[in-house]
Amino acid sequence: MPKGYNGKILRVDLTSGEIKVEEPSEVIYRTYMGGGGLASYYLLRELPPGIDPLGPENILIFASSVITGAPVSGMVRYTVAAKSPLTGGYGEAEAGGFFGPELKFAGFDAVIINGKAPKPSYLWIHGGEAEIRSAAEIWGLETGPAQEKIRQELGDARIRVAQAGPAGEKLVRFACVINELKHANGRTGMGAVMGSKNLRAIAARGKERLEFHDPEKMKELAKLQAELISQWGPNKVMRKLGTPNLVMALNTQGILPTRNFYTGVFAGAEKISGERMAETILKSEEGCYACGVRCKRAVEVSEGPYATSSEYGGPEYETLSSLGSLLCIDDLAAISKGNELCNRYGLDTISVGVAIGFAMECFEKGLFTKADTEGIEFRMGNAEAMVKGIEWIAKRKKGIGDLMAEGVKIAAARVGKGAEKYALHIKGQELPMHDPRGKTGQGLSFALSPTGADHIEAPHDTPFATAGAMLGRIAPLGLLEPVPTRDLGPQKVRNYVYLHFVWSLFNSLGICNFTAGPVWAFPINKWAELVGAVTGWDTSLWELLKVGERTVTMARVFNLREGFGRKDDTLPDRLFEPLEGGPLHGKGIDRKEFDDALTMYYEAMGWDSQEGIPTKGKLAELNLAWLDEMIKDKRRGK
């Protein structure tokens, strides 16, 4: 019976070269759904705690979901997961684009990779089969040439390539996975895990169409989604400006991260805004598989020191801020070039920006000198320094490059002398470009994301503050009343908890935030209909949100096994300090309020109040009783 997914998972042991196909039961698929849910399931079952994330024992999982590839805008993302070399905890990153659907068309819902290849390799998946091939000729190449080489070698220009770039080969701890040169599984260093396994790329090509349980219903939902996207205000903005629309929106609110999060207003904001991009360097609006939102930007800078090729896409909001406002850089061409370099090398632009910001602040505070920086004034506002810094990181240039490539947590520890103050990270992962001082839910989100500071692993702040027309959109969750942006009381925690389930569900189903979130087009009450139309399951929002809750809890267990606890669920000191300037001048996050909110979150999750350890009963409720063995000693140890 058509069910929209293959029911097959590819197992690859790179050490032995053995390839197998596994067919999990329907109950496993329905319980974990895909993406982060399915990946957590396998990681917890098969990965012992304490292993070296860059050793052959790590397990790397590429997972689409039961609905990835459904021809409805936004059902396109897939997950790469492993133990993170950046945080030492649960690692996971999602990407849009085309690779997730292609993997399914090629016959598999997920790929689970063990071991380490004896020499540089890539994996070629097509028609329900797979082959480990030599990457001797692509090792060391930038992503563009590498992709080209693979396509030539396999004789198919339509092959989709997900790859670690040279940065991944060099084990830069925040090396990412780059898909088709521009879609990134950006966070937690999954590219480094590929590099550590001598696995440069996965190439996939599928010619089979997925068969869905209820094709008529699928058409109806696809049509509805298309109509909603064309009419819904926020999605219209996304089409017009992409995520760069946020530059001006956040600057106006006083929370555009600027000068390493000292302030939230940037004098050069307009110069790096989505509006400016649209007027100047924007070459095309692009989109992901079957998606009508088309929020992706491809930019071209045709001349000058920062000439940029549109082949590598263009900077998202996060990058405009991390390589721009954060570093007080207002040169859109330089930022675009930085973005291109990150995509060429396979680097996470968020971590890159924060690492450079850290180094700049160290330089300004006298911890680094020109002797460390090839004579460059490595200061805020210096675009050339930023571009150089990216090269240094990618190549692990001895000294400052190699240092930044470790991520700011390790770097700060090595530098010492109080450098921790300039290292903006949580659990070792660098902060995304959102300032919790103007939206406190984002603070919970950063502190509680299992991957460290992350704006995709836990909810964006936007829906917390919903009001008016927007509020009705989250009403099916039972969230009926607006909560002030800077509130950190019970109502904020309540909203946060439910939306955390939503975001987690999205990462398990591969749903894009920009198409179906509480803010975006596809309404909450259509999610279960869609999953049902694809799979034939008589599912519900209850069952789906419990998948979200289950996945949050699995990631928590993963991290507890690795020694994480309450001490790690916090924010960098800087965010407790007051903002300088702008409409929120003087506002920080209140430590007591934050701590109380954290406790309430633990309790709301059925975790213990002190360390956030899931109780045995809560595990039972979530059909996770099998995890109890892994953490019961932690509980006794209290």
Added chain:
Amino acid sequence: MPKGYNGKILRVDLTSGEIKVEEPSEVIYRTYMGGGGLASYYLLRELPPGIDPLGPENILIFASSVITGAPVSGMVRYTVAAKSPLTGGYGEAEAGGFFGPELKFAGFDAVIINGKAPKPSYLWIHGGEAEIRSAAEIWGLETGPAQEKIRQELGDARIRVAQAGPAGEKLVRFACVINELKHANGRTGMGAVMGSKNLRAIAARGKERLEFHDPEKMKELAKLQAELISQWGPNKVMRKLGTPNLVMALNTQGILPTRNFYTGVFAGAEKISGERMAETILKSEEGCYACGVRCKRAVEVSEGPYATSSEYGGPEYETLSSLGSLLCIDDLAAISKGNELCNRYGLDTISVGVAIGFAMECFEKGLFTKADTEGIEFRMGNAEAMVKGIEWIAKRKKGIGDLMAEGVKIAAARVGKGAEKYALHIKGQELPMHDPRGKTGQGLSFALSPTGADHIEAPHDTPFATAGAMLGRIAPLGLLEPVPTRDLGPQKVRNYVYLHFVWSLFNSLGICNFTAGPVWAFPINKWAELVGAVTGWDTSLWELLKVGERTVTMARVFNLREGFGRKDDTLPDRLFEPLEGGPLHGKGIDRKEFDDALTMYYEAMGWDSQEGIPTKGKLAELNLAWLDEMIKDKRRGK
């Protein structure tokens, strides 16, 4: 805009005679929905702990729900709630029939009654108005004549009357509320609370039709439900035999409560079965407002000592067992007479049967003698004794009658000499006719129902053991795999928790178990559609089950305030002992397993592991932060 409910709550102060109308916000209606949810909300807000349930300080609430009266089979029930004189904790009982819808047609969604009338009174509600009237002429009458008198006095034969009978006037602790002589808000002594307030009855008549948000959708759902009811096997059995079908079903499984729960097989089962009833004394199949199930039985015994009038309906399964097998009585006419008497006097048949069983066991063990029983051999199997016993209870006959009227908990304490062993109750409320030794989920249900042993306040066991076709019905809850009937591990707890939310939701929405349960016709994924069609709310199964969870938690807080805790969440010793005879001979409930399951339940609910006190964070998550003040001292006191 049409919304299916009035938005009006009637406030009656019997002491002062003041009558007011209150209009709660839509958020209050949507958060608490009605029935047990709305009643808990008002009780917790307005009733201080520690008051005498039979004093004027108690608050008595009659609450329909936002969907009560929707013309779809089964959406008909309403709740009577107050602090229970039987348990000293949360008191609540639902009834079907016609009164709930009538109350809404008369202009009010609920009635909140404070104080005590200076003299016998009844309340007359019609056309959005209300009047306190003298009950001087009906005080002391049996329910039939009382109803007749009220109808005559008000000049309308179609008035619906909910009343305490003479037993309520006498403050029998398990006196119930009787609607139209045969539908009972049976448990927790709500009739006694009416009696204590000098409120004999509420008469309602409404001529307005409710207007629904989406009448077309309502028609579609009503049609669907009618079709399902006519086709679905379990509902066909209900139509044919009513709840009495359970006599043979449970006897075959070896769990028909017999001889005060010593055994689960009854030699006389066939004689008191639904099948035998259908062949002999059944006069008509009856139903509730707009319901196509028609599971109610009216019986007639035309001659002999147990001549019975069909005006008072007929015994349900619970009554066939509580006045039959439990007491080793196999005389269907005697049981029918006993049922009629209970309805005439306003007595809960379950508590009556267990109270008589207690007295019979005391007699057999020599704790009572013929001197206590007017010379009657008050032994198991004596039908005459049972019928006499009912009279004695209703009239609080000095000695044994007055004693039984206190409920078995108080009675056993008074008798002493080990009589507690014969008193089958939890939290002071007598056990319903289900034996947890053959279906352990029912044990959790009895122990964890906030009202004490109750088979409607927490889930029936049936869905725990679902398999095959039935299992698919609870799949939208994420419950995908069968759990053995006698299991008490994590899977059983998981199923129990979700189904507890379902049962609680039913008691807040006024949905009948026999039309929309996980077992019965109306599918889980239609519940939110129905609530939406009635009210216009874009709701979901998530939001609805959270209403269920919220209500369970409110009731927990209510009981904690009154001093209840883990010690009260248990079963009578007899259920831990092995069953005698039948297919489950030798099987008891394992105390350790039970205790572990209890702990898991507390934890799954976000309550503390020891005493089951909801955490501050869990209260926040459920939008119940306002309750934290009430229990935080209990938490500190640990």
